Structures are given as structure tokens and as C-alpha cells.
Amino acid sequence: MGGDVVVRAASVDDVAEVARLFAAYLVFYECPREPAEVTAYLTARLANGESVVLLAEVEGTAVGFAQCYPTWASLELAPAWVLYDLFVDPSARGRGVGRTLLRAVADRARAAGATTAVLETAHTNTTAQALYESEGWVLDTTYRTYALTL
Structure with a gap:
């Protein structure tokens, strides 16, 4: 696998690969x-226009994806995108797939009128952190993220 x-x-027709x-x-x-749960979740997001899924392919084979949720940035009074999921198949890592997906997310968010894009990653995922920072994503030192399990 050495192509561009x-x-x-992605569309609903791509759900199996995603x-x-x-x-x-x-x-x-x-x-x-369970596979059925994953398929149902993705089908609903795509069919209802609730997320944007970008699919990365090399030589026609799906090797990565990014799922974004368009939303609003209240402090900016403008659209924003949340990059919630990004994954590259281990067999395709180190080939620029993640970087290409990040750039595609930024391009599409800008084209949609978003003024900001945000993401979260695990504190231990230093490989991803290095990639994000090399692409201009900045670690937020102003705000903390909290979660409440419901």
C-alpha cells in the first residue's frame, strides 16, 4: 500500500467500511x-446529517476516518466543528493518513463557515498529540474539560 x-x-453507502x-x-x-451497534450508530449519524465523516482511502481501500460534529461556538457567535473521532488503521500508520485527514477536517470546517475546530485526545496518546500540534492545533490551557456520566 503505497499510493496517495x-x-x-462518506455517505450511508460507505457505512460498512467506516x-x-x-x-x-x-x-x-x-x-x-457489537458490529450491529456500530453500524446503526453510524447509519443514523449520516442519514440524519448529524455528523460529517471523512473517509481516507489508499488505492481504493479505506484506511482511516474522521468524524466531526458541526456545532456552535457561543463566545464567537459562529459555527464550530468538534473533531470527535479520528482513526487510522495500524497497517496504514506512518504514511500521512492522519495528517491528510486533519487537513481535510480543517478545510471542510472552514468551507462550512466554522471559525474554530476542537478535539480531545487521551493524555497518554502522545503520538496523536505530536501530530495535532505539528498541524497547528493548540493545547487549551485556559479551559478544563469536565464530564458527567449520565
């Missing part, structure tokens, strides 16, 4: 789910 990385918007990658992403974060 092509990124395109679900395969998404399932591996969930295993990476130690949150495995």
Missing part, C-alpha cells in the same frame, strides 16, 4: 461494541 491518500465525505474502522477505533479506546 484520498479523502472524501464501521469496520470505527469498531477498531472503539477497541483502541477500550470501548468495544
Whole structure:
């Protein structure tokens, strides 16, 4: 696998390929789910226009994805994107797939009128952190993120 990385918007027709990658992403974060659950979740997000899924392909094979949720930045009174999921198949890592996906997210968010994009990653995921920072993403030192399990 040595071709160029092509990124395109996924549609409901791509759910099987995205679900395969998404399932591996969930295993990476130690949150495995049944394939039917993963497929149903992605189908609903795409069919309802609730997320933007970008699919990275090399020589026609899906090797990575990014899932973003368009939202609003209240302090900026403008659209914003949340990059919630990004995953590259281990067999394709080190080939620029993640970097290409990050750039595609930024380009599409700008084109959609967003003034900011945000993401979170695990404190221990230093490889991803280095990539994000090399692409101009800045660690937020002003705000803390809190979560409430419901």
C-alpha cells in the first residue's frame, strides 16, 4: 500500500467500511461494541446529517476516518466543528493518513463557515498529540474539560 491518500465525505453507502474502522477505533479506546451497534450508530449519524465523516482511502481501500460534529461556538457567535473521532488503521500508520485527514477536517470546517475546530485526545496518546500540534492545533490551557456520566 503505497499510493496517495484520498479523502472524501462518506455517505450511508460507505457505512460498512467506516464501521469496520470505527469498531477498531472503539477497541483502541477500550470501548468495544457489537458490529450491529456500530453500524446503526453510524447509519443514523449520516442519514440524519448529524455528523460529517471523512473517509481516507489508499488505492481504493479505506484506511482511516474522521468524524466531526458541526456545532456552535457561543463566545464567537459562529459555527464550530468538534473533531470527535479520528482513526487510522495500524497497517496504514506512518504514511500521512492522519495528517491528510486533519487537513481535510480543517478545510471542510472552514468551507462550512466554522471559525474554530476542537478535539480531545487521551493524555497518554502522545503520538496523536505530536501530530495535532505539528498541524497547528493548540493545547487549551485556559479551559478544563469536565464530564458527567449520565
